[in-house]
Amino acid sequence: MLGAEVIKVEPPEDPDMARSDGGDKVLADAFIGTxxxxxxxxxxxxxxxxxxxEGRAILEALVRDGDVFVENYRAGSFEALGLGYExxxxxxxxxxxxxxxxxxxxxxxxxxxxxxxxxxxxSGIMSITGTEATGPLRCGPQLVDIGAGIAxxxxxxxxxxxxxxxxxxxxxxACLTDVAFMMMSAQITDAxxxxxxxxxEGLEHxxxxxxxxxxxxxxxxxxxxxxxxxxxxxxxLGHPERAxxxxxxxxxxxxxxxxxxxxxxxxxxxxxxxxxLQAHHxxxxxxxxxxxxxxxPQVAHRRAFHRFEDGxxxxxxxxxxxxxxxxxxxxxxxxxxxxxxxxxxxxxILSALGYCAEEIEALQRKKVIx
Numbered sequence: 241m242l243g244a245e246v247i248k249v250e251p252p253e254d255p256d257m258a259r260s261d262g263g264d265k266v267l268a269d270a271f272i273g274t275x276x277x278x279x280x281x282x283x284x285x286x287x288x289x290x291x292x293x294e295g296r297a298i299l300e301a302l303v304r305d306g307d308v309f310v311e312n313y314r315a316g317s318f319e320a321l322g323l324g325y326e327x328x329x330x331x332x333x334x335x336x337x338x339x340x341x342x343x344x345x346x347x348x349x350x351x352x353x354x355x356x357x358x359x360x361x362x363s364g365i366m367s368i369t370g371t372e373a374t375g376p377l378r379c380g381p382q383l384v385d386i387g388a389g390i391a392x393x394x395x396x397x398x399x400x401x402x403x404x405x406x407x408x409x410x411x412x413x414a415c416l417t418d419v420a421f422m423m424m425s426a427q428i429t430d431a432x433x434x435x436x437x438x439x440x441e442g443l444e445h446x447x448x449x450x451x452x453x454x455x456x457x458x459x460x461x462x463x464x465x466x467x468x469x470x471x472x473x474x475x476x477l478g479h480p481e482r483a484x485x486x487x488x489x490x491x492x493x494x495x496x497x498x499x500x501x502x503x504x505x506x507x508x509x510x511x512x513x514x515x516x517l518q519a520h521h522x523x524x525x526x527x528x529x530x531x532x533x534x535x536x537p538q539v540a541h542r543r544a545f546h547r548f549e550d551g552x553x554x555x556x557x558x559x560x561x562x563x564x565x566x567x568x569x570x571x572x573x574x575x576x577x578x579x580x581x582x583x584x585x586x587x588x589i590l591s592a593l594g595y596c597a598e599e600i601e602a603l604q605r606k607k608v609i610x
Contacts, residue, residue, distance in 0.1 A: 242572075242573055244307075244308075245284070246282060246283045246284065247283070247284045247285075247286050247302065247585070247589060248280070248283045248284065248285055248286065248580075249286050249287075249288055249290075249299065249302075250285070250286070250287050250288075250582065250583075251287065251288075251289060251290075252287040252288070252289055252583065252607060252609060252610035253289075253607075255271055255287070255582050256276065258273065258275040258276040258279060258280075259271040259272060259273055259275075259276045259582065260273050261273045261274070261275035261276070262274030262275045262276075262277075267554070267555060270554045270581075271581070271582045272554045272555060272579065272581060272582075276579055277555070277559060277561055277578075277579050278561055278562065279579075280578075280579025280580065281546070281561055281575045281577065281578060281579050282575055282576055282577055283579065283580060284580060284584070284585040284588075284589065285580035285581065285582055285583055285584045285585050285586070286583070286585055286586050286589050286609075287582065287583040287586055287609055287610030288586075288608065288609055289607065289608050289609070290321060290323065291321065292606070292608050294603060294606065294608045295608050295609075296321060296322065296323060298590065298593070298608075298609075299323060300323075300328070300331055301593045301594075302589075302593070303328050303331050303332050303335060304331050304332055305332075306332065306335065307334070307335070307336060307400065308335070308336045308337075308338065308396055308400070309328060309335055309336070309337050309338065310338045310339075310340065310392070310396075311323075311338070311339055311340075312339075312340050312341070313339075313341075314341065314351060314352075314353055315339070315341050315343075315344065315345045315346075315350040315351060316345075316350070316351065318339070325337040325339075325411045329409055332409065333408060333409055334403060334407065334408065334409045335409040336396055336399045336400060336403065336409055336410050336412065337409065337410070337411050337412065338392060338395065338396055338399075338411075338412040338414065339411075339412065339413055339414065340388060340392050340414045340415065340416075341414075341415050341416070342354030342355075342358070342359060342415060342416050342417065343415055343416075343417055344413055344415040344417070344418070345413045345415075346413075354416065355385075356382040356383065356384045356385040356416070357378050359384045359416040359417055359419075359420050360378050360379060360383065360384055360420065361376070361378075362417065362420075363384075363417055363420035363421060363424070364424070364438065365379065365383070365384070365420055365423070365424060366378055366379075367438065367440075368424075368427060368438050368439065368440055368441050369440070369441070370440050371440050372440065383423065384416050384419055384420050384423070385416070387419045387420075387422075387423055388414065388415075388416050388419045391414060391418075391419050391422070392412070392414045395412045395414055396412065399412060427441075447464075447465070447470075447490065447494075448490075448494055448497045448498040448501055449462060449463075449464035449465075449469075449470055449473055449497075449501070450462065450463055450464065450465055451498070451501075452527070453501060453502060453505035454502070454505060454506060455505050455506065455508060455509055455510040455512075455513055455526070456506055456507070456508060456509050456510075457509045457510055458509070458510035458511075458526055458527055459510060459526070459527040460505060460510050460513045460514065460517075460524055460525070460526055460527070461524065461525055461526075461527060462501075462517070462522070462523070462524045463523040463524065464522055464523065464524075465523070469521075469522055469523065470483070470485075470490075471483035471484065472520055472521055472522050473517070473520070473522045475520075476516070476517065476520040476522065477504055479500075482497075510526030510527065511526050513526065514526045542567075543563070543567070544562060544563055544564070544565070545560045545561065545562055545563055546560065546561055546562075546563045546574075546575040547559075547560045548560070548561070548578055554581055555578070561575070563575060582610065583609070583610035586609050586610060587600055590603075590609070
């Protein structure tokens with residue numbers, strides 16, 4: 241939490257699919273799946289059928305005093321309901337209205353749908369991930385989804401800052417494909433400049449010293465990327481004669497250098513190589529599993545996760561969720577409340593909007609709310 245009150249609005253009969261996702265089937269069946277535990281903290285839950293006139297009136301009431309409105313439906317869906325930017329800015333001219341879609345609000349694909357893996361395939365990310373042996377591979381984490389969330393948060397923050405200067409709201413059109421291309425910006429710029437076809441990057445990245453190697457008991461990822469690191473590496477390995485090689489000499493002797501490195505790395509364990517190379521300020525780590533990485537003392541030191549020791553509603557036992565990829569010197573991100581059960585805050589939110597008990601009961605009977 242960084243000061244915002246966030247209300248998650250979901251259809252009563254078709255809640256966020258993340259609620260039913262994850263490896264814990266009991267939680268998934270209760271609409272509080274582990275995928276939702278990751279993203280739902282600090283939010284309030286309101287269920288509203290915005291396809292009804294009464295539901296749209298509730299959303300408009302929320303917008304009237306709100307700062308930011310975010311929707312994640314196919315382009316044009318909210319305009320068709322009378323809830324587009326032009327409609328809602330009449331209610332609140334200071335509103336920041338953000339739409340996040342697969343392909344954007346305009347263009348020949350505007351009406352199409354897509355998820356992370358679809359965009360990874362469409363954008364070409366998969367075409368440069370993998371090897372000739374594996375073929376195209378999807379990046380394990382939801383790379384584009386997470387990147388889109390971060391990009392959208394940045395856009396919203398920028399729009400809020402702009403509003404402080406102008407006093408006016410803003411329309412934000414964010415899309416997954418733009419995020420995917422931004423994540424490949426270095427490769428795309430190179431391809432557009434040179435005209436070359438982009439190919440698998442796999443574990444190798446041009447230079448032999450930017451590669452993965454087999455140690456005596458595991459693998460080591462080496463990333464001696466610039467000349468200073470390259471020179472430090474070869475001096476540490478006992479080959480100072482290689483430290484001042486030019487880029488042309490390195491490229492000409494690439495296969496011989498790679499063979500020598502393969503031979504050298506087999507002489508120690510992966511952890512020994514990590515300790516040795518890091519001590520010489522050469523970027524390198526042993527290959528870890530996710531569980532191994534989470535157990536590293538650096539992770540605990542960064543306090544990158546929040547621990548719910550006593551669980552939360554519908555969740556038995558404790559669990560941990562990511563907090564934020566940054567810290568502040570003062571204050572900073574924090575989690576104050578666990579992810580909410582579906583529709584938990586509906587009545588409280590409606591009451592705060594001025595709906596009386598009888599009106600709320602009537603909305604429930606008509607299935608406008610959950």
